[in-house]
Amino acid sequence: MSNKQPLLEVKDVKLHFPIEDGVLFKRQVGAIRAIDGISFTVREGETLGIVGESGCGKSTTARAIAQLHPVTEGNIYFEGKDLTKMSTKELLATRKNIQMVFQDPYASLNPRMTVRTIISEPLNIYVKRRLLEMSQTEIENRVEELMEIVGLSRFYKNRYPHEFSGGQRQRIGIARALALNPKIILADEPVSALDVSIQSQILNLLKDLQKEFGLAYVFIAHDLAVIEYISNRVAVMYLGKLVEIADSVLLYKNPMHPYTQALMSAAPIPDPQIEKNRKRIILKGDVPSPDKERIGCYFYDRCPKKMEYCKTHIPPMKDLVKGHQVACWLYGKKGE
């Protein structure tokens, strides 16, 4: 953390999925703006939480970082090197440090592979591409070690995924992500599909692993409580744009963007006294479709505090307090 250069830097990234038409000759008739210009950094060993409504582009952000979809615009730097401009070989070498954990522990493990094959797959791939030197015995030992690390008995290694519970499967997914000793793990709603009691186990496991291996996380979730628990900093996303990034404590104490405020007010608070007295902000309408190009604030249609100015001006991300950035015209218009 003392290092000045951030581990991961996402800079003005846009990712548009083309909408195609035509039977024989495909032509682009529009685009789904899944991510429409976002920037943030992740430092070594920290957790950045990303929250937002369904369809706002959280998963797409993770995929863009993992280079599963090519970005339309912008750059993603990992340790100062631009992932979007790398050759396949370079990318593979770098990607060793960026691994993913997925939302659905049932769908993210190949049902025809044993746990051993699943966990050793990244190792085997890198050995095959000569980016890693390990003998088969070492790989075998590493698999057992990983299973112990995530809290699975090594005796299970010949079993198939369907023979495990959801929580156990997610542990397998985490073991797989850890196999190559990554520096950052992109966790796309890793606990959303799990039971609440299992959720906390997995969250604690992730925290322990972070302490032990100095991992950084990009942690995506719907659940504000989960995010608060695990994150050092939180980014709030709306319609492919970030609206607010702040240290977790600051954000939860003092949400500044109207969208964040609405989001916070919608989350239940486990204290009946407070819960009864607090005021809820109810947003009007649905999330608009992300297939239009916008000239004003992305939240304009639903914002309870909208102003005429917002309609035609896109608010930039501004540092308000140290460690608290907001993109909203309420906190100073242009030129003011």
Place this chain on the structure above:
Amino acid sequence: MTDTTKIEKENEQGLTNEFQQEIKGNSLTKDAWKRLKKNRMAVISIMVIALYAILSLAAPILPIHTHTKIILEHQNLRPSLTKTAGELLLEKKDLELFAFATKQAVTTTPEQKAALKKMQPNQQFDFYYDLGKEMGTVSLSASDQRIFDNLKEKVEIELLFDIKTLYYIDAAGDSKALNKLDVPKTAEALSLLTGTSAEDILNRTHKEANEQIRKELQIENENITAEELDLLLTTHLNAMRESVYNRYLKENLDGKIVNFAIDFAQQELDEVVKAGDVEFPLKTTLHMADYFTFKVEASKKHERIYIFGTDYVGRDMLARIIYGGQISIAIGFIGTITSVLIGTILGALAGYIGGKTDYLIMRVVDVLYGLPYMLMVIILMAVFGRNILNLFFALAIISWLTVARVVRGQIISLKNSEFVEAAQSMGASTWRIVFKHLVPNSLGVIIVFSTLRVPAFIMLESFLSFLGLGVSAPYASWGSLIGDAVEGMNLFPWRLLFPAMAMSLFLFAMNFLGDGLRDAFDPQSKNQL
């Protein structure tokens, strides 16, 4: 896979679980095998299929009567486990003669006439035969009796000779096997038997060989005028290599010598057999005209037992079915394997890569699909000539289409799964994702499809054989056997029954095996380990 098994070996001593059970490494294939072994029907099917495979492979050394050793008199004999061909021949003759005699002797009532009209010829024979026996007054005429007795004698004494090795001892006293002699030497040897000069014999043989080649050409080019044929023959002969032409000559000459040897053996052994007290098969060495020595095996001609009966030229149905199975099974498997391989690879790549690749591959498939299936095979067979290899080839290149479509559909439905995304995020290559992740997850469909494909191929081949485009005599396939048998179905049901049964049993076994395999390759199936 070998690497992992090695490690498993190394780890074995150390790895036991909390119940002191050994933990062995396993792979999907190993697990699948274990699960398959638990499926009784699948195991039986495997055994049945193995039996077929063994019979097909061992056909040349099995004690069956191949089509090269047919006895023409044994036409359309019914199957029998105990009766020899001779007994059946006599039985048949007796039935025929006696029924005919009855027909001459009695006048039928109108009701009987009406009933007879509805009957098949063989049923009419049976009817008259039974009627005659019932009356007890009918007997064979003297001439009929003579015919019967002649046949009886023939059955008893006729021999079949098998010339094993024939040596020629030339003037210098060197003895050489017949098949080692060159053409002039063979002609010389033959001249000693016929008394004509070697030169004459060679001239004659040349003529006969040309005639034979001309006939073959005529069969290949059906609609050809005589002049064109002559022209074709000249060019063909000019283009023919000498060694090939010599083979025609040699075959011709050898055949003549062997015929001499058979005649000779017949004369020599006739006496011995008539004297009685010989055990068959009779094996001796004979010397012919001082120049030839040969081993001969004589057996009674009509002593064979055909447990599956014979066909219209006296070929043993059992041998036909086994040899037919060879071809049918080969077509089924080779066709399936090639079509599934091509289809899976192309379908999987089209499905996974998508975009232009997909578009290109699938349009090719669509176009080929649009062309009539049968027509394609027929055209291919016409272009490349009618032989079994071309038949395989023709079937394979048109039948991957469906596999490609099915696999592509499967792959498309799987390619957005998270486990594929996970593999992508680990840097897995396209090849790895397709063949380690997607294809294994489509195995169920592929396997079921393949096992359905095998019967389909066998059927398709049958159909082609039926049209006269598949295998041609003397080769047979189950399909061609059934096709041939349909004609005389009422009279000779065994000719249809046995090949059909052999084929059905095989197809049943394939289907059960397919089911078993599909379950075995699915770790989530109910057949737990």
